[in-house]
Structure formats: structure tokens, C-alpha cells
Amino acid sequence: GQNIDQPTEMTATEGAIVQINCTYQTSGFNGLFWYQQHAGEAPTFLSYNVLDGLEEKGRFSSFLSRSKGYSYLLLKELQMKDSASYLCAVRDNAGNMLTFGGGTRLMVKP
């Protein structure tokens, strides 16, 4: 089975840095994804990690440690538009299905 945990809510200040953690225990692993979802909208792809280490993409970075079953999403220079839910998802060994965590709702305040 799959078990993916992430904090329910976080609050941060505009211009600051925030780190959203995700831990997982899964029966198979073939990559970890982060998605952003604004209220009432589709989840949109942010990042993908399959090997250990840090992947950087502009203001967003994602880290993976497979031995620890741990990932984080780092958002720098926060903007008001970054207020959204951030979903951590693990792909199974067959390389198909994504299993999602419950999502972390991030509120960015002025």
C-alpha cells in the first residue's frame, strides 16, 4: 500500500522562503511529483524527482531522499499568487499510477 503524509496547512509571508515536507511509505517507488492546485482549478505539474538530491526550477526546488522516504518542496521569494494547495504524489513501480497525499494548503500573507 501507499501512505503519504504532508502538513495540512502552512502560512508564510510574501518575499520569504517556505519548505513543504512530504514523507512516504510505499510498496513501490518510481518517482515523486509535486503539483500546485489553486482553488477550483486543475492540479498543475511543478517538479519531478526520481534520484536523490535537489532539482531546481526557478523559484521552486524539490528534494528527494529515497532511503528516508522524504521529499520537500522549497518555494523562494514568495508571491501572493503562490497561495494554493501543494500536492505530493508518488508513482508506483509499474510507472503509471500516482498516489497523492492530502495536500498542503499554503497561505501567503502580505
Add this chain to the structure above:
Amino acid sequence: GAGVSQSPRYKVAKRGQDVALRCDPISGHVSLFWYQQALGQGPEFLTYFQNEAQLDKSGLPSDRFFAERPEGSVSTLKIQRTQQEDSAVYLCATSGIYNSPLHFGNGTRLTVT
């Protein structure tokens, strides 16, 4: 179109009615997934197609739920005799080559009264 398209965007059904939700995938995308998302929760897997073959339907919550993709393109999720607990957003997602990210549609928000 450029993205995954779902219709209708909103659906209100009386308890006991049947509903059909449609997903138009990105052209050429082989894999198609249906997810159910309750308010404030992450998406929960329902079923998966590769072309026209339904390879996994382990997430369908009951035999009232049925999905098809007869020609390997458009897919329909059908819910028979809807119940209030079926109220949720139903998301369709597709992907192309192996290991590529999923692309989601905007979903259908189903409200059962």
C-alpha cells in the same frame, strides 16, 4: 485542444439519478486516469486506461461506478443511482510516454442533493 477537457464543469443530480462525466484527453496521450477529489483532500485514484484497455479499476468505490474508453481516446465515467457521498470533484488526467507527468483537466464538480 491543447489540454485535457472535461464536461460538464458542474453537475447537480438528485439522489438516485445516473450521471455521465466526459473526458477528452490530450491528443496522442495513451494513459488516462480518473481521480475523485473531496473538498480539502488530495485526489484519490479511481481507474486507469492504457489506450482502450482498462488496466486497473481497483479504486472504484462500488459497482455503481463504471468507466469506459472504447476507442482509446474520449473516456466516460458513469455513476449509477448517485448517492450524497458521491459529491466530489472528478478529475481526469492523461499522460503520453512512459514516466511523463500527468496532465489534469479542470474536473467536474458533482453535487448530489
